[in-house]
Amino acid sequence: MTYNVKDQSWEISIRLFQDDLEQTLSSNLRKKFRMIAGDEAAEKVLEAYVRKHVGFRAGKQLSTPYRWLGTEQQQDAIWVYIEIPTSSDLVGSYLENSLFLDEFQDQTNLVSWSFQGSKKSYLFRKSQEIQQLSR
DSSP, X not given: OEEEXXXXXXXXXXXXXXXXXXXXXXXXXXXXXXXXXXXHHHHHHHHHHHHHHEEEESSSSOBOOOEEEEEEEETTEEEEEXXXXXXXXXXXXXXXXXTTTTTOTTOOEEEEEEETTEEEEEEEBTTBOEXXXXX
């Protein structure tokens, strides 16, 4: 996550390993799922999954919407690009990241955050799916 001062938005890149993604979505859908570059139906399934498992809240109740920008396939990974248009630095907001936690018991998700030269990392796992952002 990086804040773009010029555009006043948070730019977020999420790297998902394709084999983990396909296994998780196959389990959720109860049928074989394949992520194929340029497949609009597959991208819609992926977008729905990401929107269910990645969220931002200004308070524990208020959800901050984000824009889905698309995906990119690179070797064994799928990159997902989203952005949050805001003039806020999101400090004090809550970030949810529960990607793959329903499928893999030992899953951990690392989020790196950069704002005006400050950097911080957060580690998400079962029982730590929502964390408050700070500097």
